[in-house]
Amino acid sequence: MAQRRQLLSQTVVFIRLVQYGYSDLSSNAERTSTPGPRADALANSFVTSYAGVVAFLAVANEGSFSRAADRLGIGRSAVSRSIQKLEAQLDTRLFQRTTRSTSLTREGQLFYENCQPGVERIVHALEELRELRNGPAQGHLRIHASPGFGRKVIAPLLTSFHAQYPAITLELLLDVRPADFMTDRIDVSFRDGRMQDSDIVARQLVPMQMFVCASPAYAQAYGLPRQVDELGSHRCINFRNALGRIREWEFKIDGLPHRRMLPARHTFNDLDLMLQAVLQGQGIAQLPGYLVCDLLRDHQLQHCLAQHAPDDGGHYVCYLSRKQLPARIRVFVDHIIEHTRALDLNCMQAPLTPITS
Numbered sequence: 001m002a003q004r005r006q007l008l009s010q011t012v013v014f015i016r017l018v019q020y021g022y023s024d025l026s027s028n029a030e031r032t033s034t035p036g037p038r039a040d041a042l043a044n045s046f047v048t049s050y051a052g053v054v055a056f057l058a059v060a061n062e063g064s065f066s067r068a069a070d071r072l073g074i075g076r077s078a079v080s081r082s083i084q085k086l087e088a089q090l091d092t093r094l095f096q097r098t099t100r101s102t103s104l105t106r107e108g109q110l111f112y113e114n115c116q117p118g119v120e121r122i123v124h125a126l127e128e129l130r131e132l133r134n135g136p137a138q139g140h141l142r143i144h145a146s147p148g149f150g151r152k153v154i155a156p157l158l159t160s161f162h163a164q165y166p167a168i169t170l171e172l173l174l175d176v177r178p179a180d181f182m183t184d185r186i187d188v189s190f191r192d193g194r195m196q197d198s199d200i201v202a203r204q205l206v207p208m209q210m211f212v213c214a215s216p217a218y219a220q221a222y223g224l225p226r227q228v229d230e231l232g233s234h235r236c237i238n239f240r241n242a243l244g245r246i247r248e249w250e251f252k253i254d255g256l257p258h259r260r261m262l263p264a265r266h267t268f269n270d271l272d273l274m275l276q277a278v279l280q281g282q283g284i285a286q287l288p289g290y291l292v293c294d295l296l297r298d299h300q301l302q303h304c305l306a307q308h309a310p311d312d313g314g315h316y317v318c319y320l321s322r323k324q325l326p327a328r329i330r331v332f333v334d335h336i337i338e339h340t341r342a343l344d345l346n347c348m349q350a351p352l353t354p355i356t357s
Contacts, residue, residue: 056111064102065079137327138167139168143170144173144179145174145189147272164335165335188336201321202318203337211286212231236263238264252310264283
């Protein structure tokens, strides 16, 4: 169901267009049901297929004939008739229907997957033509970022972007969960770590640096570890991710990546709360560089185990792969890349002195 609903956000424009022409097409198809010249037969076949495919996509996305009818702004019986005609034309059953549920058959799932690229091209064509017609970049951008990176890095850059592109409206969503571009209708997402999703374009903004940090008061009272194995005897502070799992501490030892699950004195699901606990001397934690760089420079925090810091992650700006990006996405990505790279977020290149007590 999640995959089926993914297409819904992409076909909203397409389906809305159909709301204006659907009834005419359907009635047209019925009026031309009598066999005629070859051209009329082809036209009749296209109209029947067009109305049927739109109804099919709506039902597949919504999982219900009634909800699909509401989505299209037509009657449930009209949706059912269009799909019946399409199934007769294809000589294939597309849905398994019971009194309680509607699901795709194996053939229906294959047909759905084959329809998706065509609908995407129609949506992209509509977006491109609209932007060409309207001139300068404009429209609405829906942006996703993790709370820490969004507040600290992205939000401060939105003012300068809006000043340069006042016709683009912005919506910034902060969430620890990874964004689903389709379901959440996201245009641009900022992600941390290592990118393995081949369906998106991921452009690195800055390397992702992780620092094992403590306050000067903690360092004076308990010292700081000189080796990774010494962390087990410290008051560690852990992070719980969006899936409810404790995030492992990451290191590089002898050139190889290592992960450690350490016992914790405190656990938080918010990086800002972790940082506050560290600043208050409650324990030691591994935190991202963008969050602690200024505090390290101002000596409000100290860091250790720099020789074992991981170096294979990054902070990325991500968007769906398209041959021709809408102008509003293109100018936003370019603006963020330029201004983020101008920020002093690379702590490893700063004159920070690790203190190991």
